[in-house]
Amino acid sequence: xxxxxxxxxxKQRSIRTGTGLFGAMLGVVLLAVLLHGFGLAAKNIDSASxxxxxxxxxxxxxxxFAALLGALSITGEIRxxxxxxxxxxxxxxxxxxxxxxxxSMLIGAGFGLSAGAVAAGVGTAxxxxxxxxxxxxxxxxxxxxxxxxVAAALWAAIGVGLGAVIRDQAPTLIGICAWLLFVENLLLxxxxxxxxGRFLPGAAAAAISGQKPDTRVLAPEFALVLLxxxxxxxxxxxxxxxxxxxxx
Amino acid sequence: xxxVTGLSKSYGATVAVDDLSFTVPPGQVTGFLGPNGAGKTTxxxxxxxLAEPTAGExxxxxxxxxxxxxxxxxVGAVLESNDFHPGRSGRDHLRALAIAARLPISRVDxxxxxxxxxxxxxxxxxxxxxxxxxxxxxxxxxxGNPELLILDEPANxxxxxxxxxxxxxxxxxxxxxxxVLVSSHMLAELAQAVDRVLVIDEGRLVAAATxxxxxxxxxxxxxVYLDLTAGKVS
Numbered sequence: 026x027x028x029x030x031x032x033x034x035x036k037q038r039s040i041r042t043g044t045g046l047f048g049a050m051l052g053v054v055l056l057a058v059l060l061h062g063f064g065l066a067a068k069n070i071d072s073a074s075x076x077x078x079x080x081x082x083x084x085x086x087x088x089x090f091a092a093l094l095g096a097l098s099i100t101g102e103i104r105x106x107x108x109x110x111x112x113x114x115x116x117x118x119x120x121x122x123x124x125x126x127x128x129s130m131l132i133g134a135g136f137g138l139s140a141g142a143v144a145a146g147v148g149t150a151x152x153x154x155x156x157x158x159x160x161x162x163x164x165x166x167x168x169x170x171x172x173x174x175v176a177a178a179l180w181a182a183i184g185v186g187l188g189a190v191i192r193d194q195a196p197t198l199i200g201i202c203a204w205l206l207f208v209e210n211l212l213l214x215x216x217x218x219x220x221x222g223r224f225l226p227g228a229a230a231a232a233i234s235g236q237k238p239d240t241r242v243l244a245p246e247f248a249l250v251l252l253x254x255x256x257x258x259x260x261x262x263x264x265x266x267x268x269x270x271x272x273x
Numbered sequence: 274x275x276x277v278t279g280l281s282k283s284y285g286a287t288v289a290v291d292d293l294s295f296t297v298p299p300g301q302v303t304g305f306l307g308p309n310g311a312g313k314t315t316x317x318x319x320x321x322x323l324a325e326p327t328a329g330e331x332x333x334x335x336x337x338x339x340x341x342x343x344x345x346x347x348v349g350a351v352l353e354s355n356d357f358h359p360g361r362s363g364r365d366h367l368r369a370l371a372i373a374a375r376l377p378i379s380r381v382d383x384x385x386x387x388x389x390x391x392x393x394x395x396x397x398x399x400x401x402x403x404x405x406x407x408x409x410x411x412x413x414x415x416x417g418n419p420e421l422l423i424l425d426e427p428a429n430x431x432x433x434x435x436x437x438x439x440x441x442x443x444x445x446x447x448x449x450x451x452x453v454l455v456s457s458h459m460l461a462e463l464a465q466a467v468d469r470v471l472v473i474d475e476g477r478l479v480a481a482a483t484x485x486x487x488x489x490x491x492x493x494x495x496x497v498y499l500d501l502t503a504g505k506v507s
Contacts, residue, residue, distance in 0.1 A: 032372040036369050040358055105356070106357075114344070114373045271318075271323070
């Protein structure tokens with residue numbers, strides 16, 4: 026493990042931001058899955074694809090919080106001025122951003138794994154409590170848990186890249202929330218042609234987390250490649266932006 | 274140890290640093306003076322690779338700062354008194370730097386004791402006073418036992434005992450053959466600590482001489498400074 030990566034992981038561990046985000050994420054996932062599990066009509070969740078919708082808050086909230094964590098790792102340093110000592114110790118800014126990407130991906134994967142597991146466990150329990158037969162198989166659960174972990178890790182990298190490009194903390198965080206919670210839903214929904222929306226990064230995360238391939242999302246393997254490309258592009262853009270930055 | 278040649282930095286039409294050239298030799302404390310907005314902090318940022326010059330070069334140990342291998346082992350620097358995450362403890366701030374700089378973690382507690390923060394090392398930085406933050410910043414700069422210290426207004430917020438302590442540290446540092454470049458507005462205090470003085474105004478060097486040369490004839494550093502900068506308020 027590189028020294029820069031060790032330093033980044035230590036930085037994340039030594040403040041309460043990550044723990045706070047993690048706790049908030051679990052709480053929101055729990056609430057959303059319970060609302061879906063007990064609120065949706067039984068006829069809408071008696072198939073495997075219907076039951077996957079109960080688990081989807083794990084993907085949406087897991088990727089969102091992982092992206093926020095990634096963005097905070099760089100915008101927090103800029104906001105608090107710790108970017109100065111960071112660059113004084115490690116003048117190679119590409120190494121600093123790369124370490125933030127890897128550290129955020131590792132922690133983001135943990136976020137996604139936890140969100141996916143909580144959603145799967147609570148969602149399944151809700152189905153059983155309501156007496157609805159569970160139609161999900163091992164493959165579905167694997168996608169709902171491991172797929173979310175992978176999607177969250179890649180979105181954490183996107184968060185770092187966006188944070189490095191935008192730099193200002195509030196617009197970055199608001200932009201990520203708005204994009205994942207509203208903008209993509211509009212593009213993926215009825216307002217525009219879904220053939221465009223399914224190629225967007227939020228839809229790709231949904232696809233690799235178990236939504237059944239249909240007209241609205243891509244096949245998981247294709248979505249995975251696409252999301253890796255998005256993450257790599259964001260990380261490279263972040264490296265370029267930070268490399269050219271005059272630090273005040 | 275520092276060699277600045279023809280250094281310039283412009284932000285659009287505003288010239289912050291204008292064709293600046295100076296050196297900082299080993300074994301001396303060099304004071305860096307100038308009115309607010311004269312370009313002192315910009316010069317230090319250019320020197321430390323935090324900003325790119327428009328023209329000229331700033332070399333540390335014959336290289337650009339960014340090209341130094343393990344820079345924290347050779348150069349210690351503090352540019353702001355508040356470069357800390359408020360939710361991180363003083364000890365963890367230094368630990369993060371030590372890990373990134375590949376320095377032994379045991380150095381952290383030694384430095385915290387040296388700067389008088391041993392008892393409050395576990396507290397979060399948001400509970401620290403300005404003087405404690407200055408001491409923590411200095412501890413970070415000294416972490417790698419560097420040969421060169423670059424400090425921007427290190428005495429701000431220090432009480433009289435802290436100022437005396439800082440002067441002792443800087444003098445001791447120079448007497449070991451190492452170099453210090455320190456900017457400050459506390460002229461009377463600076464006069465007790467420096468060997469040489471650089472004065473800049475509107476981005477240009479207006480004086481570079483030893484303290485003895487500048488204060489020849491019994492003039493105070495303050496009087497000389499006010500003459501050189503046409504009495505601009507610092």
